[in-house]
């Protein structure tokens with residue numbers, strides 16, 4: 221990787237900048253970032269990380285070999301259209317956009333491109349993303365190595381077929397939010413059962429870290445581990461009974477299915493706009 225350009229300067233962009241710099245993968249002077257309007261944000265990223273920022277597209281793309289698309293999916297059509305003239309087949313285009321297919325990106329760019337479509341999550345900011353990536357057939361072996369290095373700086377990477385990425389989005393892309401939702405509930409309950417908030421917070425985080433580590437390291441399944449905690453006639457059994465009565469497990473399943481369906485819907489909306497040329501340009 222000689223020069224990386226990040227189009228879109230939000231939280232995912234920042235997570236990657238921070239991960240790349242921490243792992244010394246590319247010099248900060250060779251990371252360039254842009255957005256559509258918020259110059260203050262670009263200045264802030266430049267000051268904090270020493271990366272380059274510009275609205276001059278010639279300067280931005282000059283010598284770039286990797287271009288990351290990191291705007292919201294709703295802004296993808298406008299953004300790709302605005303940079304289309306600067307993209308080339310020799311660049312690796314890395315997308316983190318939820319729902320947007322590689323063929324839609326190529327259709328918007330109107331040239332064949334080497335594309336990596338990925339779904340990281342916000343834990344990238346602390347190097348703990350669970351990322352899945354799919355590549356198209358123009359991506360070279362060397363670019364696959366670059367992809368591994370790039371995503372390795374923000375966590376773990378699995379290679380999947382593109383068709384699986386909507387499900388990955390519903391499961392692990394959105395996943396941190398489901399866990400935060402659970403933490404919110406645990407925090408509320410802690411106060412209600414009379415615990416000090418600060419201490420409860422530490423107990424909750426350690427409980428989650430410990431449970432995650434157990435699932436990762438133990439040879440036992442989550443079901444077996446849950447059963448080990450649940451003594452007959454004990455406290456866990458009393459608690460789990462309430463979760464069962466309220467259909468909490470089924471609610472989580474429906475939640476992940478709804479998020480997966482939404483990823484598909486977002487992609488379909490963009491590609492049907494493309495087919496009817498009803499795009500914002």
Ligand SMILES: NC(=O)C1=CN([C@@H]2O[C@H](COP(=O)(O)OP(=O)(O)OC[C@H]3O[C@@H](n4cnc5c(N)ncnc54)[C@H](O)[C@@H]3O)[C@@H](O)[C@H]2O)C=CC1
Nearest residue numbers: 228229230231232255256290291292293295299317318340
């Ligand atoms: N936030 C999350 O949990 C995750 C987000 N993603 C994907 O990452 C992408 C970015 O998400 P966030 O960083 O959360 O969004 P964000 O809203 O924090 O940042 C988006 C950035 O794109 C810029 N932008 C908008 N229109 C533009 C244009 N025409 N040209 C250039 N830049 C433009 C905005 O100014 C902003 O800097 C989205 O496509 C999302 O689907 C993927 C995995 C997880």
Ligand SMILES: O=C(O)[C@@H]1CCC=N1
Nearest residue numbers: 318341389393394395
């Ligand atoms: O909510 C969203 O659409 C994005 C994609 C995955 C996580 N956040």
